[in-house]
Amino acid sequence: MLRPLFFIVPVVVAGLLIGWLNIPxxxxxxxxxxxxxxxxxxxxxxxxxxYVLIGLVGWRVFDKTPDQPLRWLWILQMGLNFAWSPAFFGLQNIALALVIILALLATLVAFSLRARTKEPISALLFLPYIAWVAFASLLNIAIWRLN
Structure with missing residues (x-):
């Protein structure tokens, strides 16, 4: 029962740390x-x-399925997720952040499409994440266009 925490806690802590280091x-x-x-x-x-959902999905993907491409997609989305704030707030580079968030959105969609058959619960758990990143992508596009 504690095994999911080995994914959830590091993901949440890393996300909070990146947010703290890249305060608007x-x-x-x-x-x-x-x-x-x-x-x-x-x-x-x-x-x-x-981040709690992302950590839970990470645990499910690494614990419940041997699907290597699904694992790599999870790792890739994590890297892209953690790269956005430093690009946007740290480097103050709206265009670079836009490229990163669009790559993140594409990776999340690819993950969910693959997970539908390999790990359907993870595909469902990622739906709020996909919705938020889609919204954040629109926000990033609008800020880029307005500035």
Whole structure:
């Protein structure tokens, strides 16, 4: 029963650490944002909940199935996920962040399509993550276009 925590805790901690190291500051506040931009206080709780799901899916993929491509897709999405904040907030590079988030979205869709038959519970657990990353992609596109 504790085995999932070996994925969930490191994913949540890493996500929180990356968020803490890449806090939106004056540069982000100065950007023109679209009307559908949520308040800043929404992002932390949403990402924390998503990181719990991502960790749970990681455990399921590495514990419940021997499918190597599915495992590699999980690792790839994790790397892309963790690369977005440093690109956007750290480097203040909206275009690079956009490339990263679109690659993340494509990886999540590929993961879910493969997981449908190999690990269907993981495919379902990733649906909120896909929805949020799709929304965040639209937000990133809008910020890029407005600035």
């Amino acid at each position: 500051g004056a540069w982000y506040e100065s950007l023109v944002k679209p009307g559908f931009n949520p308040p800043n206080q929404v992002f932390g709780p949403v990402w924390t909940a998503l």
